[in-house]
Amino acid sequence: MIVGCRGPRNATAVVGLLVALNMLGAALFVHVGAGVFVADGGWELVGVIAVTARRAPAAV
Numbered sequence: 001m002i003v004g005c006r007g008p009r010n011a012t013a014v015v016g017l018l019v020a021l022n023m024l025g026a027a028l029f030v031h032v033g034a035g036v037f038v039a040d041g042g043w044e045l046v047g048v049i050a051v052t053a054r055r056a057p058a059a060v
Contacts, residue, residue, distance in 0.1 A: 013057040023050035 027043040027050070034041035 016053045016055075016057045019053035020050040023047070023053065 023046045027046045031041065031043035031046055034043070036042045036044050038045045
């Protein structure tokens with residue numbers, strides 16, 4: 001478990017943040033130049049994953 005996390009709820013929030021940051025990096029380094037839509041290699045799916053990762057801890 002990540003140091004400083006107390007309980008599964010905090011761990012879920014930390015992991016959600018890490019996933020969102022990972023998706024932000026993917027969007028900036030790979031997908032932004034391709035536009036929005038996934039069919040063209042864009043950032044649409046990456047954005048959905050990032051938003052879902054940040055919202056998932058609120059649902060727990």
